[in-house]
Amino acid sequence: MNWYLDDAHALHRAAPYTFYIPSTAVLSRLKVDDYVKLIFATDVAEPDGYRGERMWVRITSVNGNQFEGVLDNEPYRLPITLGTVLSFGMEHICQTELEDPAEDEWDYYMDTLVTVSADVLEREEFHFMLRDEPHEEGDSGWSFLSGYEDDAYLNDADHFHIVSIGVILNIDDSILTFVKQPPLCVYERDEDGEFQEIEDFDWDGYLNG
Incomplete structure (x- = not known):
């Protein structure tokens, strides 16, 4: 060997x-x-x-x-x-x-958990990110979508995984500028590839739908 x-x-x-x-x-x-x-x-x-x-x-x-x-x-x-x-x-x-x-910074990358669709991990890209209130210890409240998922895909819990935020940052670390924004917030990538906050997002429909 x-x-x-x-x-x-x-x-x-x-x-x-x-x-x-x-x-x-x-x-x-x-x-x-x-x-x-x-x-x-x-x-x-x-x-x-x-x-x-x-x-x-x-x-x-x-x-x-x-x-x-x-x-x-x-x-x-x-x-x-x-x-x-x-x-x-x-x-x-x-x-x-x-x-x-640098340990505190690494603790953040590794211990902060996010929800991500399998499509994001397969494509290695995401175009939509949403921060809800955290639901348990370690949960950041962030969810990441590729933007290509349809309703049937989104309604299947098996299509989602819990990963460290470091996995997402490996794909695109431009979100470091606002990833610590408090809940509730939503961002979508524009035609120029930049993330813009969605000010009129229907939180009531999302949380109670």
Whole structure:
């Protein structure tokens, strides 16, 4: 089984609101004897879907953005051993034990829940967003629609999923400018691709229909 160290920063760029990496402020503070977590990935997925492991490494040498360290985990399946000496770059680090000033922001992306139609996730686009009063802990009240759903689709609860708001922001983060607007509010994308608030939305019909 061949393995390599995955590029955590590239994974973050592909999904910037759901794939956490330590902030620059944290990475710049790393020193000898600190622990960092790296992603050990396999070249080919195993039949059961196994693609590697995240494991802790103790830093033994720092040279700018390059590090040496020793593996501090017993691998579950990879053909390497506890204490293996590794060379790696800052781009391979997906976690540290240091306090991160960006943690509150990441908590928001990951813990804030929204309702989204399956069509949004399939198309990776949305054109309508509505914020009702939250119904339970963690619920933001936001719902997202592609705009292509018909009434029959909308009336089937199986067509809707609960996801973190980070999933939506990965699709279009332009909504960050107003996503914290209080309920009740509705936005629709205009012909120029910009979201505009719908001032005359029929909330009575929506809430009591």
